[in-house]
Amino acid sequence: MTSRIHPPASPPPPEPPGASDPDDELLPCGRLLSQVWADREEGTSDGHERTCPHCRRAVEELDRLETAVRGLHDAADDPAASYDAAPLTQRVMDIVRMELRPGRPLPLAPPPEDLWIMETAAARTLRAAAEQVPGVRAGSCRIAPEPDPAERDSAERDSAERDSAERDSAERDSGTGRVSVRLGIQALLSASEPPDLPRLADAVRLRVERAADRHLGLRTATVDVHVTDLVDADGPDPDPDPDPDRNPDPDRNPDSNPNPDPDRNPEPGPGPADAPVPDAPGANVPDGAGNSSGKGTGR
Amino acid sequence: MTGDRTSAGPPGGGDGPDDALLTVRAVEGDEEAFAVLVRRHAPALVRLATRLLGGRAEAEDAVQDAFLSAWRKLPEFRGDSAFGTWLYRIVTNRCLNILRARKPQDPLDAAQEPAAPAHTVAPDRIAEGRAAVGDLHRALADLSAEQRTCWILREGDGQSYAFIADTVGISQQAVRARVFRARRHLTNALGAWR
Structure with missing residues (x-):
């Protein structure tokens, strides 16, 4: 040289x-x-x-x-051209299923009955019900116990000072035995039919209420349906990735770290009850679509 | 779309829910949605890890760990990047950690040398190609973890310098320098430079 x-x-x-x-x-x-x-x-x-x-x-x-x-x-x-992902997926999911995040317990009956279902399990049923409506895909589904109106004022007053665990246990002890549901959906648009989002949201709400009642025995106080995205049913989604920089990276290695621990495992995240609820990661919400949701009251 | 970096599944519309929707569900603890994401992204991530680490079995372990790490971190996932891009990063950094922890001149690299390809290279270059692949594989083992990772992301995966800098957590200038040094070393190893 x-x-x-x-x-x-x-x-x-x-x-x-x-x-x-x-x-x-x-x-x-x-x-x-x-x-x-x-x-x-x-x-x-x-x-x-x-x-x-x-x-x-x-x-x-x-x-x-x-x-x-x-x-x-x-x-x-x-060999990767025909890589069979099934065994790897199986191994991953075997471990994931031992580390489930079931969400919060939801009352299946008013106090003093002591019947509960976990939020994640209930959400799966409600999402499936929403997807019975043609042209609908369900995303976020958060379900929360409806506090007892008599105690709601004091609960709201105190909530800032109590942590979520206490709040959860307070909700278990009191409450109306009803739940409020907040569901985000994608509406698939077809070229031939103009969208009728209010009607779509109504249809979804009806299905969700019915499924909650008949399949789960959950009594819904409110079911909010939010259209988070309009998706062209015939074409690909627009780019949903405006900024790849801001998610947590469990394995991020600053170059300056000479001795990283290769087996460093992140702490389990905070309870799902406290997790932020994005409407849809990376979703594009077209103008006017985000809040064209219906807000309805069951029963 | 950035998710294409790991050849994400249906971006929308087509068959099945898109990654964004499945990710929202997985964030809320729906393991079935997560399973679909794992199945969809595993092949591309295993390919990436195999390139970085040199061996399939080790690559699969790294990808498995990356998915578990992602499942645990999902409650904090805010959807600023596509799931595929996020996982690409996690896998890259996990592999980088593994490469750093390796002893220099790991003999495994030579042992895992793959057979030379018998296609996609013009016939008159096959012989040269075979020899070159062998040379290249030996020379790759000499690169530092960072040089190897930056070079493979650039040359093997066609990523931009900006993306590599973000992923590895160093400046673009540092990435360029590492890619250059890797190329310099590898071209030297490929034969008579001058």
Whole structure:
């Protein structure tokens, strides 16, 4: 490797990868190898490399590497083309099912009866009921016990000072035995039929109320249906990923950490009762669609 | 869409609920929704981890751990990125940890060298290709964990420098320098440089 210290003949672009990199090399034509490769990668050219044998050879080396890489990946990927995800999925889910997050208990009868169903199980039934309505896909489904009106005032007053566990136990002890449901749905749009969101929301509400009553024995006080997204039934979704930067990354490695613990497991998250309730991660809510929901009162 | 980085399943409309909807359900504790996401994303993530780690079995373990880690972190998932992108990050960082923990010159790398491909390379380049794959595999073992990871995400997966910088948690400049050094080392290993 040559180690001359002359600057490159042309001024470097904003981010030369290794102007001061000891692995870099000044080609006999006066250009840095890193620059020649960066130009090649980004497709920028001032015509020099077409006539310069040194630059051409440097580029050929890179091409050769890329050919070899393709060979490497073809070899490695061959089995992956038909990768059977079932065994891996099974292993993951076997462990997940031992670490369920069942949500909060919901009363199946007013006090002093002591019959409960867990929120996650109830939500699955209600989502399935909502999806009986054609053109509907169910997303978020939160179900909360309806507090007893007589105690609601004091509960609201105190709630800021009590943690959720206490609040949950207070709800178990009192309450009306009814629940309030908040359901987010995607409405599938078809080109032939104009959407009628209020009617759709009504139909969903009816199904949910009926399923809660008949299949679960849950008595609903309110069922709020929110249309969180309108999806073209015939085409792909628009890009739902405006910013990939802000989710928790359990394995994030700051480069500065020389001794990361490869087996570091994150603490289990906070209880689902306290988890934030996104309407739909990454969902695009078209103008006017987000709140075209119905808000209804069962019974 | 960014989810395509890991060839996400149906983006919407088509067959079955899209990732966004399934993720909302999984955030709320619906393990069946999570199972669909796992099945949908596992093949691409295993492919990524296999490239990074060099071996299928180890890759599957890393992906399994990444999914479990994601399940535990889901209550905090705020939907700022697609599920596939989020998992891509988790898998990359888990593999990076594993690579860092490896002893340098891990002999496993040589042992797991895959057979050279017999297709997709023009016939006159097959012989050269076979030899090059062997050279490349040996040279890859010499790279640092960071060089290897940055280079594979760039060269193997075609990710942007900005995406790699975000994923690995270093500056774009640092990513460029690592990719350059990896290329320099690998082209040298591929044969007579000059």
